[in-house]
Amino acid sequence: MVLSELFQSRGLIVSCQALEDEPLHGGDAMAKMAKAAVMAGAIGIRTNGVHDIRSIKQAVSVPVIGLIKRVIPDSDVFITPTLDEVKEIVEAGADIVALDVTDREGRLEHAAELIAYAHRAGRPVMADVSTYEEGLAAERFGADFIGTTLSGYTAYSPRLESPDFELVRQLSARVNVPVIAEGRIWTPEAAAQALEAGAAYVVVGSAITRPQLITARYVQALRRVTE
Numbered sequence: 001m002v003l004s005e006l007f008q009s010r011g012l013i014v015s016c017q018a019l020e021d022e023p024l025h026g027g028d029a030m031a032k033m034a035k036a037a038v039m040a041g042a043i044g045i046r047t048n049g050v051h052d053i054r055s056i057k058q059a060v061s062v063p064v065i066g067l068i069k070r071v072i073p074d075s076d077v078f079i080t081p082t083l084d085e086v087k088e089i090v091e092a093g094a095d096i097v098a099l100d101v102t103d104r105e106g107r108l109e110h111a112a113e114l115i116a117y118a119h120r121a122g123r124p125v126m127a128d129v130s131t132y133e134e135g136l137a138a139e140r141f142g143a144d145f146i147g148t149t150l151s152g153y154t155a156y157s158p159r160l161e162s163p164d165f166e167l168v169r170q171l172s173a174r175v176n177v178p179v180i181a182e183g184r185i186w187t188p189e190a191a192a193q194a195l196e197a198g199a200a201y202v203v204v205g206s207a208i209t210r211p212q213l214i215t216a217r218y219v220q221a222l223r224r225v226t227e
């Protein structure tokens with residue numbers, strides 16, 4: 001397993017994201033979430049959009065991974081889809097740029113260009129992949145971190161309810177950059193399991209920062225008893 005000098009140790013990166021249709025969108029909600037996460041020992045923050053990147057950079061001193069989710073015409077790619085978003089992330093001051101490195105719509109070649117641009121701007125890149133092959137491509141393109149973020153969210157990756165530990169294991173055994181386990185990590189035990197599978201870092205989002213999804217899990221569990 002390979003570590004990055006950017007982070008002080010292996011450990012937890014908390015994803016603080018609230019899209020426009022989510023109750024915590026806007027204002028200083030995500031900056032406060034980030035502060036709480038760092039207070040508890042998070043070693044990094046991942047966040048979406050210029051507003052939250054800026055406000056979180058001001059609020060905490062750990063590295064911030066920035067992305068911009070944007071829907072563009074005729075495309076399924078939504079995490080930092082074009083050069084415009086890369087530029088906005090750099091401008092907003094994120095320490096690391098996260099972007100989609102999946103094998104759809106000729107994305108791989110485009111991703112290689114976006115990675116090269118981010119590097120010229122002095123920013124390391126976290127490649128969000130959905131398969132082992134995409135992870136290898138990301139490493140070839142010079143990505144500095146490989147995240148399992150998109151496993152389960154492309155048409156051809158496995159639809160698991162649990163995290164894709166197998167992908168974490170396979171990539172960690174093969175690539176020479178740090179692997180970040182991300183996606184559907186709902187418990188501390190699952191986060192620890194991801195490290196045991198070889199991840200250098202673990203990103204947890206919804207289970208910590210999306211109260212409406214956390215609440216829904218409780219409500220559903222109770223309904224299984226009451227209905």
Ligand SMILES: CC(=O)N[C@H](C=O)[C@@H](O)[C@H](O)[C@H](O)COP(=O)(O)O
Pocket residue numbers: 015017067149150153182183184185203204205206207
């Ligand atoms: C697929 C996609 O859009 N993932 C996004 C990527 O930034 C976020 O919506 C997730 O919250 C993040 O990946 C963390 O995952 P989880 O919330 O499952 O811990």
